[in-house]
Amino acid sequence: MSAAATHVARLLFRYVLRVGDLSLVLGQRLGEWVGHAPALEEDLGLANVALDLIGQARLLLAYAGELEGRERGEDEIAFLREQGEYLNPTLVEQPNGDFGQTIVRQVLIGAFQLELYERLANSADDRLAAIAAKAVKESRYHLRFSSDWLARLGDGTTESHARVQSALERLWPYTTELFAEDDLDREMADCGIAPRLAEVRAAWSARIDTLLAEATLERPRDRPYQWFGKRGEHSEHLGYILADMQYLQRAYPGERW
Amino acid sequence: MTAAAATVGAPASPCISDAAEARVARAWAALGVVEDPEIPALSLVDLGIVRFVKPQPDGVLQVGVSPTYTGCPATEVIRQLIEQALEGAGVGPAAVIHVLSPAWSSEWISAEGRRKLAAYGIVPPRDADSSRPIACPRCHSVDTECISRFGSTPCKALHRCRQCLEPFEYFKCI
Numbered sequence: 001m002s003a004a005a006t007h008v009a010r011l012l013f014r015y016v017l018r019v020g021d022l023s024l025v026l027g028q029r030l031g032e033w034v035g036h037a038p039a040l041e042e043d044l045g046l047a048n049v050a051l052d053l054i055g056q057a058r059l060l061l062a063y064a065g066e067l068e069g070r071e072r073g074e075d076e077i078a079f080l081r082e083q084g085e086y087l088n089p090t091l092v093e094q095p096n097g098d099f100g101q102t103i104v105r106q107v108l109i110g111a112f113q114l115e116l117y118e119r120l121a122n123s124a125d126d127r128l129a130a131i132a133a134k135a136v137k138e139s140r141y142h143l144r145f146s147s148d149w150l151a152r153l154g155d156g157t158t159e160s161h162a163r164v165q166s167a168l169e170r171l172w173p174y175t176t177e178l179f180a181e182d183d184l185d186r187e188m189a190d191c192g193i194a195p196r197l198a199e200v201r202a203a204w205s206a207r208i209d210t211l212l213a214e215a216t217l218e219r220p221r222d223r224p225y226q227w228f229g230k231r232g233e234h235s236e237h238l239g240y241i242l243a244d245m246q247y248l249q250r251a252y253p254g255e256r257w
Numbered sequence: 258m259t260a261a262a263a264t265v266g267a268p269a270s271p272c273i274s275d276a277a278e279a280r281v282a283r284a285w286a287a288l289g290v291v292e293d294p295e296i297p298a299l300s301l302v303d304l305g306i307v308r309f310v311k312p313q314p315d316g317v318l319q320v321g322v323s324p325t326y327t328g329c330p331a332t333e334v335i336r337q338l339i340e341q342a343l344e345g346a347g348v349g350p351a352a353v354i355h356v357l358s359p360a361w362s363s364e365w366i367s368a369e370g371r372r373k374l375a376a377y378g379i380v381p382p383r384d385a386d387s388s389r390p391i392a393c394p395r396c397h398s399v400d401t402e403c404i405s406r407f408g409s410t411p412c413k414a415l416h417r418c419r420q421c422l423e424p425f426e427y428f429k430c431i
Contacts (some may be wrong), residue, residue: 041405044405045406052327052328056328113267126358129358130360134358134360136431138327141431142405145407185388250377
């Protein structure tokens with residue numbers, strides 16, 4: 001491989017981890033609802049979304065392992081990295097809170113995933129494009145589920161409205177990171193592998209405005225933001241998620257299904 | 258034409274290709290009776306997830322399979338079932354590979370598959386014909402409602418009939 005191609009493969013490895021870790025950590029978080037959701041249907045719904053996310057993460061992390069070329073498989077990458085090596089945005093590691101807070105997080109990140117996958121489906125990288133074309137169909141369905149609930153809760157009782165509005169205020173600052181373009185995002189966009197984040201932001205913003213209006217919720221003001229999970233700088237919550245998620249592989253190294 | 262018939266005075270290359278064709282046909286026939294582990298009314302071929310069966314130059318029969326959903330827990334079981342079926346059919350060395358692109362669509366469920374789903378009590382996907390009402394598989398009333406976008410497997414949603422009040426499953430469009 002030429003030096004330039006090696007350089008792109010190394011960057012692509014990190015980029016694919018960003019996209020894959022988002023699905024992995026969010027899938028793990030949603031899995032915490034199993035057996036605890038307000039109703040059986042919602043239990044099934046959240047578990048099914050989590051399952052699709054884990055499926056996406058498997059495809060992406062397996063690809064990352066190949067790009068890295070150190071013979072690490074999807075399981076090793078998912079279960080044996082340290083906290084600082086995870087590149088998911090901080091939003092997806094935020095606690096589930098009540099059902100309303102989970103739904104708000106799901107709408108914010110689900111709309112982002114949808115806009116991102118729609119564009120990655122046209123990526124110059126064929127493998128990433130194929131994974132995105134598969135995932136985009138699932139993301140569209142997930143967003144229907146979460147936005148239905150956002151409208152029911154936002155346009156519901158005084159109590160439900162107040163709860164989702166306050167969850168929105170709490171989680172909104174974490175969305176800034178999604179669109180904060182850094183060198184990796186820029187280089188990936190320059191070679192046609194990833195979309196420009198400014199374009200994703202515009203589409204996301206318009207979609208979110210429509211969903212918030214339907215749910216009679218008020219869009220919070222943008223505020224200064226300090227977390228950058230996508231660079232490996234996480235909130236305190238990720239460590240607890242990993243402790244839970246990695247337990248089995250740490251306790252029984254190399255154990256397989 | 259069978260491989261045996263082709264040996265009678267036929268040139269060598271069609272003979273090989275006829276044998277290969279018969280092998281592919283045997284593999285398709287074997288896959289056509291493998292039940293989907295979660296919806297046993299359907300075969301894997303009815304479901305449209307078997308994309309191709311191709312003999313490779315090294316003699317291995319390559320079988321391309323697409324997942325319905327990325328997280329479908331049945332994916333691994335399906336691979337094993339395919340391997341067992343091919344072994345049982347005696348088609349020689351075979352390999353199952355995952356095909357991601359183009360992504361599987363519920364439109365690929367065959368007409369036969371749709372009939373089987375309906376007979377099994379699962380309403381088939383509407384796909385392009387989204388204006389068609391979702392009718393209750395028991396009393397056929399179209400006065401039905403969606404009670405959950407997700408059901409017992411990743412590919413189904415839960416609905417309810419407002420006439421006979423029975424719940425039923427609907428195969429999601431994707």
